[in-house]
Amino acid sequence: xxxxxxxxxxxxxxxxxxxxxxxxxxxxxxxxxxxxxxxxxxxxxxxxxxxxxxxxxxxxxxxxxxxxxxxxxxxxxxxxxxxxxxxxxxxxxxxxxxxxxxxxxxxxxxxxxxxxxxxxxxxxxxxxxxxxxxxxxxxxxxxxxxxxxxxxxxxxxxxxxxxxxxxxxxxxxxxxxxxxxxxxxxxxxxxxxxxxxxxxxxxxxxxxxxxxxxxxxxxxxxxxxxxxxxxxxxxxxxxxxxxxxxxxxxxxxxxxxxxxxxxxxxxxxxxxxxxxxxxxxxxxxxxxxxxxxxxxxxx
Ligand code: PRP
Ligand code: ZN
Numbered sequence: 207x208x209x210x211x212x213x214x215x216x217x218x219x220x221x222x223x224x225x226x227x228x229x230x231x232x233x234x235x236x237x238x239x240x241x242x243x244x245x246x247x248x249x250x251x252x253x254x255x256x257x258x259x260x261x262x263x264x265x266x267x268x269x270x271x272x273x274x275x276x277x278x279x280x281x282x283x284x285x286x287x288x289x290x291x292x293x294x295x296x297x298x299x300x301x302x303x304x305x306x307x308x309x310x311x312x313x314x315x316x317x318x319x320x321x322x323x324x325x326x327x328x329x330x331x332x333x334x335x336x337x338x339x340x341x342x343x344x345x346x347x348x349x350x351x352x353x354x355x356x357x358x359x360x361x362x363x364x365x366x367x368x369x370x371x372x373x374x375x376x377x378x379x380x381x382x383x384x385x386x387x388x389x390x391x392x393x394x395x396x397x398x399x400x401x402x403x404x405x406x407x408x409x410x411x412x413x414x415x416x417x418x419x420x421x422x423x424x425x426x427x428x429x430x431x432x433x434x435x436x437x438x439x440x441x442x443x444x445x446x447x448x449x450x451x452x453x454x455x456x457x458x459x460x461x462x463x464x465x466x467x468x469x470x471x472x473x474x475x476x477x478x479x480x481x482x483x484x485x486x487x488x489x490x491x492x493x494x495x496x497x498x499x500x501x502x503x504x505x
Pocket of ligand 1: 221222261359362375376377378379380381382383
């Protein structure tokens with residue numbers, strides 16, 4: 207493989223993760239110029255390029271060293287790692303960060319009218335899936351012997367076609383299952399988009415670029431969950447009100463012009479503020495509550 211000095215990230219070309227993956231990289235300050243074939247995006251702001259590919263190809267591209275990083279579902283990464291393990295190979299990629307989007311789960315679903323009480327009811331059945339290694343590992347743990355029918359797509363119609371009895375597939379909203387008269391009975395694991403990387407960090411400038419990208423990403427991920435809370439309250443109620451807020455840096459308290467005992471509180475919170483939070487704070491004496499999104503943060 208020719209040595210590279212630019213970091214290369216594989217992202218899904220089209221599909222569930224495609225848009226959000228590119229938006230996330232844009233929030234990290236990455237700008238790209240797309241090539242004519244729309245497969246390669248040259249990084250204009252930093253020495254970081256994108257390769258737009260099928261999500262299932264991403265772990266392989268990382269393993270071969272064609273790409274240094276990838277944004278891919280944990281389900282795809284895990285399947286590849288388990289398959290390598292079955293073949294007696296060392297893992298070639300690892301998960302660096304969970305990204306909080308593309309949430310779904312790998313689940314067993316059975317026809318609506320099939321009796322199911324526990325995994326042992328799957329014994330002797332044929333299970334259609336695109337995730338044979340993940341399914342085999344789960345069946346082993348459950349101590350259940352069943353047939354695995356590997357399909358690359360349209361898994362959900364297998365029971366109706368008679369090519370399998372039940373399925374093991376990704377479930378997100380559950381709409382696909384409902385449309386195919388299937389019901390979810392067990393979940394193998396939860397998945398979401400993750401940053402995947404080769405086991406070893408490149409020992410050159412790419413390694414430094416990778417570290418920088420992760421630092422920016424951590425900032426973006428933290429900001430996404432963060433809120434600025436503004437409120438007014440009697441000074442002696444502040445402690446009990448502040449205790450209700452999710453954690454964050456020490457809040458700022460300022461006096462209010464013309465009021466001797468009311469103060470204003472300004473707090474950055476790392477976490478969601480629900481209506482329940484607001485009502486609880488109001489009950490303890492807070493007023494004029496405002497919750498604002500945070501755009502950028504540098505501690
Ligand atoms: C998955 C899965 C189901 C569907 C479930 O496929 O194979 O078909 O999503 O989603 P739902 O519960 O919201 O209906 P996906 O579109 O991600 O494509 P892929 O697995 O072929 O990459
Ligand atoms: Zn796919």
